[in-house]
Amino acid sequence: xxxxxxxxxxxxxxxxxxxxxxxxxxxxxxxxxxxxxxxxxxxxxxxxxxxxxxxxxxxxxxxxxxxxxxxxxxxxxxxxxxxxxxxxxxxxxxxxxxxxxxxxxxxxxxxxxxxxxxxxxxxxxxxxxxxxxxxxxxxxxxxxxxxxxxxxxxxxxxxxxxxxxxxxxxxxxxxxxxxxxxxxxxxxxxxxxxxxxxxxxxxxxxxxxxxxxxxxxx
Amino acid sequence: xxxxxxxxxxxxxxxxxxxxxxxxxxxxxxxxxxxxxxxxxxxxxxxxxxxxxxxxxxxxxxxxxxxxxxxxxxxxxxxxxxxxxxxxxxxxxxxxxxxxxxxxxxxxxxxxxxxxxxxxxxxxxxxxxxxxxxxxxxxxxxxxxxxxxxxxxxxxxxxxxxxxxxxxxxxxxxxxxxxxxxxxxxxxxxxxxxxxxxxxxxxxxxxxxxxxxxxxxxxxxxxxxxxxxxxxxxxxxxxxxxxxxxxxxxxxxxxxxxxxxxxxxxxxxxxxxxxxxxxxxxxxxxxxxxxxxxxxxxxxxxxxxxxxxxxxxxxxxxxxxxxxxxxxxxxxxxxxxxxxxxxxxxxxxxxxxxxxxxxxxxxxxxxxxxxxxxxxxxxxxxxxxxxxxxxxxxx
Numbered sequence: 001x002x003x004x005x006x007x008x009x010x011x012x013x014x015x016x017x018x019x020x021x022x023x024x025x026x027x028x029x030x031x032x033x034x035x036x037x038x039x040x041x042x043x044x045x046x047x048x049x050x051x052x053x054x055x056x057x058x059x060x061x062x063x064x065x066x067x068x069x070x071x072x073x074x075x076x077x078x079x080x081x082x083x084x085x086x087x088x089x090x091x092x093x094x095x096x097x098x099x100x101x102x103x104x105x106x107x108x109x110x111x112x113x114x115x116x117x118x119x120x121x122x123x124x125x126x127x128x129x130x131x132x133x134x135x136x137x138x139x140x141x142x143x144x145x146x147x148x149x150x151x152x153x154x155x156x157x158x159x160x161x162x163x164x165x166x167x168x169x170x171x172x173x174x175x176x177x178x179x180x181x182x183x184x185x186x187x188x189x190x191x192x193x194x195x196x197x198x199x200x201x202x203x204x205x206x207x208x209x210x211x212x213x214x215x216x217x218x
Numbered sequence: 219x220x221x222x223x224x225x226x227x228x229x230x231x232x233x234x235x236x237x238x239x240x241x242x243x244x245x246x247x248x249x250x251x252x253x254x255x256x257x258x259x260x261x262x263x264x265x266x267x268x269x270x271x272x273x274x275x276x277x278x279x280x281x282x283x284x285x286x287x288x289x290x291x292x293x294x295x296x297x298x299x300x301x302x303x304x305x306x307x308x309x310x311x312x313x314x315x316x317x318x319x320x321x322x323x324x325x326x327x328x329x330x331x332x333x334x335x336x337x338x339x340x341x342x343x344x345x346x347x348x349x350x351x352x353x354x355x356x357x358x359x360x361x362x363x364x365x366x367x368x369x370x371x372x373x374x375x376x377x378x379x380x381x382x383x384x385x386x387x388x389x390x391x392x393x394x395x396x397x398x399x400x401x402x403x404x405x406x407x408x409x410x411x412x413x414x415x416x417x418x419x420x421x422x423x424x425x426x427x428x429x430x431x432x433x434x435x436x437x438x439x440x441x442x443x444x445x446x447x448x449x450x451x452x453x454x455x456x457x458x459x460x461x462x463x464x465x466x467x468x469x470x471x472x473x474x475x476x477x478x479x480x481x482x483x484x485x486x487x488x489x490x491x492x493x494x495x496x497x498x499x500x501x502x503x504x505x506x507x508x509x510x511x512x513x514x515x516x517x518x519x520x521x522x523x524x525x526x527x528x529x530x531x532x533x534x535x536x537x538x539x540x541x542x543x544x545x546x547x548x549x550x551x552x553x554x555x556x557x558x559x560x561x562x563x564x565x566x567x568x569x570x571x572x573x574x575x576x577x578x579x580x581x582x583x584x585x586x587x588x589x590x591x592x593x594x595x596x597x598x599x600x601x602x603x604x605x606x607x608x609x610x611x612x613x
Binding site: 015056058059060061062064065068099101102103104105107125126149150151152180181182183197198201 | 325326338339340343348349350412413416417419420421461462463464465466467468471500501505522524525548549552584585586
């Protein structure tokens with residue numbers, strides 16, 4: 001990898017947004033294509049941080065400042081990316097289910113998915129099943145990601161899945177769930193293909209689910 | 219089982235009463251919505267008639283044979299259990315902010331609570347769990363300097379007006395007395411919001427140090443004054459500083475920002491004879507417990523199972539260094555009696571026998587737990603301790 005890509009990745013990984021901006025600007029001025037700076041500089045920085053998070057070497061504050069650094073770098077790139085075909089890993093429709101107003105975990109998942117190349121449609125909190133269905137259909141979602149903090153609203157996951165089935169699009173996408181009381185066993189029980197314990201593992205799980213989809217489609 | 223005297227509580231904490239079941243009212247706690255559901259399912263109507271958080275002799279506690287551990291809520295030095303909507307979670311800022319509704323629709327009301335936070339809550343279940351936080355009173359150094367004016371440790375409202383009479387009343391009680399001693403992460407999050415706080419830990423550590431020093435000084439003065447009169451048996455921090463897989467900040471930040479201030483407080487408490495120092499934190503605590511132990515804190519609740527806390531493993535790892543509370547998986551109570559029994563039998567006999575354990579569900583009992591299942595849980599716990607079941611109740 002060229003040095004300036006490595007340097008940008010490092011500045012993202014270190015959460016240094018000013019350095020990220022400067023390095024992205026320098027690389028752009030040297031004529032490096034914006035898309036390459038995104039894919040070989042900014043994104044690997046966030047991915048490296050995800051690995052460190054899983055190993056317990058970094059924590060949420062480091063994730064937040066790195067996502068901020070990446071976003072600042074992306075703002076510099078955005079005018080040059082306007083005409084480029086930025087490939088997306090997939091589209092995720094995300095929200096906290098009806099009856100629950102918690103949004104911290106969901107917001108972290110959104111940030112990490114976006115940082116890792118996903119298009120995310122964030123429906124917010126207290127989202128009705130029909131709204132998930134409508135958004136998933138409209139945006140041709142690859143994944144519907146559902147969050148809750150409460151045991152009382154865990155059954156809403158099944159209602160969303162039922163709405164996707166009734167709408168005839170269940171087979172076209174994957175459902176991923178998460179939240180404090182949620183487990184892999186519960187995900188299996190309700191027929192959700194994906195489960196993640198935190199924002200970093202949510203990206204891994206989304207990658208796994210979409211890899212599976214591509215294999216199924218072949 | 220005898221009533222929970224100071225001596226019995228301290229003996230359990232000091233591992234001197236193996237097998238003794240103490241179901242503390244302060245750890246076995248319920249959402250109001252839970253009690254409403256239970257009354258619909260046949261529980262006594264008086265479940266709804268009492269503000270049981272503060273009524274330590276309530277009939278609700280008596281119904282489940284819960285024993286009072288008395289929080290000194292009248293001293294505004296820390297967390298206040300109660301309505302998020304009506305009271306806010308912290309009772310540190312004095313005067314309180316004037317509560318008011320910002321806007322509302324059919325389902326949701328947005329309001330400013332007495333802690334100065336702007337919150338959104340569902341009208342149908344205003345007190346169930348945390349609200350959605352929309353805005354916070356501290357945003358930068360200028361707003362912190364304003365907020366700090368409400369943290370005067372010598373504010374006359376911080377202690378009951380007739381302190382001597384209050385102290386005499388408390389000292390006349392048999393039950394153990396517990397003093398809130400604040401928080402070094404939880405309150406900062408209450409004042410700033412989680413994301414702004416996590417950014418500020420990197421971007422403005424000087425501000426964070428000042429906020430924590432202010433808390434440390436406030437608590438030092440409050441503890442000194444409270445214990446100049448009341449014989450406190452235990453102290454409680456509140457942090458809620460972990461999520462499902464671990465702490466919200468790194469051990470390095472914990473050591474840098476929190477540990478030195480914890481030591482000031484825990485050393486002060488120990489110098490005054492209080493060696494039971496409790497922390498309430500949700501989430502996965504496995505990385506935090508050794509840090510808290512090093513900070514002088516030795517009692518952990520609620521040990522949420524869904525976040526990977528295992529009280530049996532913790533007891534094996536820390537022995538008599540860690541007093542444990544909670545860790546009965548609330549999700550088991552949503553299932554069958556067999557599952558509840560399995561959950562109890564897999565951990566409670568061992569924990570009771572090794573001592574220093576206070577059984578409870580691993581957080582507030584949620585509204586989807588059937589009344590019958592909670593009664594079954596209590597009776598199963600009593601069976602483990604060789605006690606008769608609760609008297610049968612029919613409305």
